[in-house]
Amino acid sequence: VSRWTKFSDSPHLYGDLSHLIRDDDPDLDFFLNITHVQLHRRSRALQRLRTQLTAESDTSTEARFNQHSLSKVLLPLAMHPVYESHTKLEEGFALEAIATVGAISRLLPWSKYNSILWTTLTQFDRHPTQERYLIGLICALIDGFHFEVSIPTDEDNTTDNAGSNSVWRALEKRLIPKVESLLVKEKSDRGGSKVKILRPPVIMALLKLFKKLPEHIFVSRLPR
Numbered sequence: 001v002s003r004w005t006k007f008s009d010s011p012h013l014y015g016d017l018s019h020l021i022r023d024d025d026p027d028l029d030f031f032l033n034i035t036h037v038q039l040h041r042r043s044r045a046l047q048r049l050r051t052q053l054t055a056e057s058d059t060s061t062e063a064r065f066n067q068h069s070l071s072k073v074l075l076p077l078a079m080h081p082v083y084e085s086h087t088k089l090e091e092g093f094a095l096e097a098i099a100t101v102g103a104i105s106r107l108l109p110w111s112k113y114n115s116i117l118w119t120t121l122t123q124f125d126r127h128p129t130q131e132r133y134l135i136g137l138i139c140a141l142i143d144g145f146h147f148e149v150s151i152p153t154d155e156d157n158t159t160d161n162a163g164s165n166s167v168w169r170a171l172e173k174r175l176i177p178k179v180e181s182l183l184v185k186e187k188s189d190r191g192g193s194k195v196k197i198l199r200p201p202v203i204m205a206l207l208k209l210f211k212k213l214p215e216h217i218f219v220s221r222l223p224r
Helices: 015-020 030-034 039-057 067-084 088-105 110-121 128-143 162-180 200-211 215-221
Strands: 184-188 194-198
Touching: 015 067, 030 039, 039 067, 039 088, 067 088, 067 110, 067 128, 088 110, 088 128, 110 128, 110 162, 128 200, 162 200, 200 215
Parallel strands: none
Antiparallel strands: 184 194
8 A cells, every 4th residue: 555545635735746656666756766865866756757747737637736736845846956956967967857847837826936936036146156057947937937918008997817917017027127137147257357248048038938928028029
């Protein structure tokens, strides 16, 4: 009998995570592998999880994981390597974690998605040595944007699209300006002079986001 069988019907006890338990095959057990001492076992655990999450977001079938499990358990586990990987050997593990966060983000509600993206955007000063991974994480989150956006006009006084309007307000007032502030990085060259360098991954991520918005937004933002 699986060690999680008794909890499998309770979302409050994260019973849906029993799908990741494999008592019959420890090599496929997510929790045994994500805590394994060998990095390649942890990477494979994230890879298999990402495959499941991607299949879930690409189909209209009933969700296998509830929002509590996604945001309280799986998301923190996937984000941890982004901040804790510091060696060349850990690079593959960190990149797999970033891809997994992107897959999770496609299943999150707006409130949680908004929160995690904003938090990541504000981590550069606190974790300067993790800049490369943070940029990758931001790009994965932006690529996972999946929300309906309605841009109100002066004549639009209805509340039918209040939710999608609030998404646009957050994008326009907070998220897009913050991402745009990361488009250029300032650093010192060998002579000590300050030079500015573009961050191409951030530019590409923004373009993907603009393509998901109404066409006139993409057209107006593309020249810059």
